[in-house]
Amino acid sequence: MSVALVSAVDPYPTDAGKKIVLAGFLDYFTDRYGPDKVHYIKVGAAPQLDFPVNLHQVPGPSRAAVIGNLATRVATGRASLQEAFLRSRRTGRAISRIIGEIRPQLQVYDTVRMAQYVPASVAAQQICYLDDLFSERYDRQLKAAERFPDVDSSPLAAFAEHVPRLIQPLADNRTSRTALLRAERTLVRRSEDRVARRFRRCLLVNQGEVDILTRRAGVPPGRVQCVPPLLRASAAQERRYAGAPAFVFVGLLSLPHNDDGLRWFLRTVWPIVLTRLPAARLRVIGRYAGSDVLELAGHHAGSVAVDGYVPDLGDALGTAAALINPLRFGSGIKLKVIEALGHSLPVVSTPVGAEGIASGSGTGVLVGTEPAEFAELLCSLTEPARNAEYSEAAREHFASTYSRQAVFAAYDTAFSLAGAH
Incomplete structure (x- = not known):
């Protein structure tokens, strides 16, 4: 048994939600079959770090190919922008050649961007990982931009590295980027629905979005499934909270929902x-x-520290009173919440930030909507006995749903590998 995962994303270092999920898939496949049976076909630039499985790098599309795609595929409604940015005959031939050489029984394609390279006969037997529904994400960004005028609703944020410089300025102008986002919402929705009908199975990380896509694409129940992410955090890690009013925010700040949520928190809650x-x-x-986040942090000099990427979150999560997740819009499941649970760290979140994750009594996840409510929840968790209670709930939540054993069992079902190892 051999497995191939095709993606334009380098999963290492695991400093973003998408990377964490892909790295978790590789960990799972390696555990089940051994690293020599697992292949990662990477489109575009070479990975930054050493790979734990067989790596095959293929060239990404040329600038001319992308421009051509915009004219012949996006303008005619045949493909979304993100598909156009990653499509070329050269790339498709390279992927096909490698697949033909290694002949993997299981093929996993990362989102609609890679799914566009799969013939219908192959797709009917294979799996597409959709991450979360970009159409839902864009719809929420548009609604958030109307409600919150300061929201950056760039449709290119998640894959700007693949975008020709010629059109990047369009995403910097509010009027043009809103138009782009509206168009991309429609185009990617068509692609998501098409992929759900073509592939044997599609995977999402949010059960609510599984229900949406199943209904929208008109596919049978079970054709689209929800899979939990695999995180490295250990639910058994010892907490070292001593009562200090210390809190932590974790998230890639180039993502609009993280940037907006943190700015809202610093302005109104902090x-x-x-x-x-x-x-x-x-x-x-x-x-x-x-710059806006840095400026707001500067206004609270001495109480807010802005760090970059931290490879080991153990110390920060182990000593804080709570993780804050103050998102006002977004889609999918927020991996930072699960990571906090894995460190037995209570979470205070907005309803959007906790979407797809159990919250309330016995979960370790508290939800607040208004600034005063959010602040009250944070302050309450600095009381050591209350913090210990919610820490234990977070630990149990992680163990039952997101531990390695629980996630691998879910993957056995999703990838139809039960009993094959």
Whole structure:
């Protein structure tokens, strides 16, 4: 048995949600079949770090190919922007050649971008990992932009590295980027629905979106399935919370929902927390902080520290009172919440930030909507006995749903590998 995973994303280092999921798939396949039976076909630039499985690099599309795709495929409604940015005959031939050489029984294609290279006869036997529904994500970004005028709704944020410089300025202008986002919402929805009908199985990380795509594409129940992500965090890791009013935010700040949520929190919630707990501290962990975030953090000098990528979150999560997840829009499941649960760390989130994850009593996840409510929940968790109660709930939540054993059992079902090892 051999497996091939085709993607334009380098999963290492695992510093973003998408990378964590892909790295988890590789970990699972390696455990089940051994590294020599697992192949990763990487489209585009060479990976940054050594790979734990067989790596096959193929060239990405040329600038001329992308421009041609925009004219012949996007303009005619045949493909979404993100598909156009990653499509070329040269890339397709390279993928096909490698697949023909290694002849994997299981093929997993990463989102509609890679699914476009799969013939219908192959797709009917294989799997597409859709991450989350981009059409839903874009729809929420558009609605958030109307409600919150300061939201950056760039449709290129997630894959800007693949976008020709010629059209990147379009995403910097509010009017043109809103038009792009509306168009991409429609185009990628068509592609998602088409992929759901073509592939043997599609995988998402949010059960709510599984239900949406199943209904929207008109496919039988079970054709689209939900899979939990595999995180490295250990549910057994010892907590070292001693009562300090210390909180942590984790997230890639180039993503609009993270940037907007953190700015909202710093403007509206953090001042309330500081009024009640003058010694409170917030550590922001995440790359690509924008000027607005840095400026807001500067206004709270001494109480907010903005760090970049931190490879080991153990110390930050092990000593904080809670993780904050103040998202006002977004889609999919938020891996930072699951990672916090894996460290037995309570989470205070908005409803959007906790979507797809159990919350409330016995889960370790508290949900607040308004600034005062959010601040009250944070302050309450600085009481050691209450924190210990919610820490234990977080630990049990992770163990039952997101531990390695629980996730591997879900993957055995999703990838139809039960009993094959």
